[in-house]
Amino acid sequence: MVRTPHGAVRGRYEHGIAVFRGIPYAAPPFGSRRFRPPEPPEPWDGVRDAGAFGPTPPKPPYSEAFARYLSDPVIAGDDCLNLNVWTPAPGPAARLPVLVWLHGGALTRGSSAVPVYDGRTFARDGVVCVSVNYRLGVEGFGLFPDAPPNPGLHDQLAALRWVHETITAFGGDPGNVTLAGQSAGAISAGALIAAPQAQGLVRRAVLQSGPPETLERDKVRRMVRRMANRLKIPATAEAFAAVDRDLLLRTQADIGRLSSPVLGGPSFGIVEDGDLVPRDPLRALADGEAARDVGLLMGWTRDEYRLWLVPGGLLDRVDRLGAVALAGAMARCHAGHEVPRRYRALHPDAGTAEIVGQMVTDHLLRIPLHRLADARPGSSYVYEFAWPSLLSGLGACHALELGFVFDTGDVPESAKLAGEGAPQELADAMHAAWVRFAATGDPGWQPWDDTRPVRIFGDGPPHIAYGPRDPEVALWSAVPTVPEPTPASDARPPGAERASAVRRLRRSVGARRR
Template identity: 55%
Template sequence: MADTTGTAGATGTSDPAAAPSPARPVMVWIHGGSLIHGSNAVPVYDGTAFARDGVVLVSVNYRLGVEGFGVFPDAPANLGLRDQIAALVWVRENIAAFGGDPERVTVFGESAGAISIAALLASPLARGLFRRAVVQSGAPMALPLERARRTTEAVAKRLGVPATAEAFAAVDRERLLTAQTEVTAKGSPLTGSGHSFQIVVDGDVLPRDPAAALTGGGQDGAADRTSPGQVPKDAVGGPGVESAGVDLLMGTTTEEYRLWFVPSGLVERLSPLMLRLALWKTRVPSRTARVYRANRPQARPGEVLGALATDKLLRVPLNRWADARLRAGAAGRTYLYEFGWPSPVLGLGACHALELGFVFDTLDTPETEALTGPDAPRELAEAMHAAWVAFATDGAPGWRAWDAERPVMAFGPGRPATVSAPREEERSSWDA
């Protein structure tokens, strides 16, 4: 069962003698961490600002790594995702006692938390448990069972035990964690190589690949693909698009890749030859690569690869998802954003996870400041946090819903502003 912690402070009361007050919007936070790391107790995720602004915030823990996303013949799959669903059921049944409105529940998450939310949107077991969803820096993604089983089998081989839940349960926890870390150390989401723990298409929690279910594209989400979860460019949407009635807010940071490419030194050391090999290995269309290079004449090869990776894995799939909802005439509204304020710390720029301190309005925490530096713009945090609160309250974050002009709210650099079809030449090059 998920460890579900209300962090809303004094936003409501369960005292039946107290004067009644209007039920408040509820936000349920699902943390990221590659489905291996993370916790709802990270100080950046402190819910005080949400409580201050009239939201009942619930933060969820769920099983991670092999315990949450291992694939075994003698145990159900997607246990971590089942934990999230159990938490949402608890919210549905109990949040009124904390002053929350069970009819106004918004799930929001970042990275693996966002991937989880996409899976929840596609899961019949989560239907009706929330009204709105915020997807930050994650796209619909799942693996077929047999492919996902390879990671569990690799951990079992390193441990010298059968790849069964019974055998794993008998292994010392520290030894299990060590083996899990060693096996997943070289996994790459860009190439699909290496080992990682992923949400799986199990026929129960997820009958279909979320990328197909959420766009109306394809009939079978269990195909073994090089880039799992990539929303197909020819997704057409239609009456069968899952969760069409759920309001959706989603987006990315401008330079997601820099969180990994800068500390690892890849930005500096990637040569032109290595770039060409990486583009071939990851099946980036040659026309697309030419467009990105031409638009960045002074960029290093590592920066070009990073921009391509950011868009291939995140921006392009989210745009296709928004387009599919628009074509399908989804009842739920769709909004897109991009976080572009560049951190001065270590040249990280507008990297993955940088927006979190702004969304939670926790710029003063040491953990946020380690990523943003001491002079992050408070007015930007106020604007972004207010947009999330407004979306949870009435489904409108403060800018135009997705339409043919492709409006995107740019949170920095500078003042927030709506931009129509940013970097459209690059985005559309993936559809050629």
């Protein structure tokens, strides 16, 4: 039993690790709290049972094609702003390092109940692990004229404050907290460490497959408007709150089915709000304006794009689209004809889909992380996960590394991406690097400097490669990684022809998905 600021909770010992699941860190975000910043939970009397995962936030299921590879449990209930704690030594005497985990899922899916994210291995190795649920999709990242922006990000901040105030009772050190996330979780972590309200709550951060970024407000508004048009309601929080929750989720899934990192399209995301996100977080971190003393561990997978394109046969579809797909990628990345031509020269045996996928991955993910590391030498560490899945076509795809990070290759959900028989020695090495970083700030290799060291986790022992992505990085020297907002105008904007190629690409791929 451990006492929190809102009441006592009772966990379970599992294999020598104390586990507390489903602890509320904020009140249920429904009724009058819908689309609003989180509020503290109501205190409870007695001892609250913390033996099972709490409710998951509302979310649509993955499509059948993606559900083959990704697990996403659904647990019913309104009390969905909850977290879980794994600790080897509950009680204030231990003062162990803490790792706070923010799951991925494009800010529309995922939860802390995914079996791959079992924190027992971190606790086994002396790190208190906390995993967090937060509002998703239109509930957490919709943009309305009558509600504050970014409620899902405010949820994460509330969870961080809970950790700061409470984790000592679970054996953790509030002065040694590492905030870690993958994909949308990494984007969120980047925004939080740059947020003025989060200063002093985080000592280190891990950004895996997601750079600090914000979306253009109009892109998020378009997603909300399209949902509103489909539902035949005003695009207001008040109107959305009156819609049946299941219908809202089905509409969100249908409107968002053509949005992806490769295809672009309207989507949900973090926006600049003049408060929690006063400016683009990548610029704030790269300029040294925010979180100067926060150490960074950053990484990506070699073939990120394959998870976006392999399910449903989209990889072959993009290959057949040829020039249309390349034109769409150029528009997506704000690049001219010279960029794909030079990618062809660097990778003469690559098909169109691989060129498109690597271009988009580099522009949206690797280039910003390189830029961030360049701005913070000596306190940044960079790695690449390069081990290919044992399943055909996936390669070293997005999210494959998570079973290795958590050392949970023994759970069936990890095998959905990795296949059966993934190498335990690779999990030992990658998990140990994250443990070391959370404990000491040094994952075990050379920090970033002018030689651009990247730790490669692939076949064989991990090793350092110097500037392995430098040829691709050089191709983008004249292309902005964070485009400036486009001023409102009635004139047809530059690049509109390439933008129409993106629409043709989305329509072509959408026909295949249907």
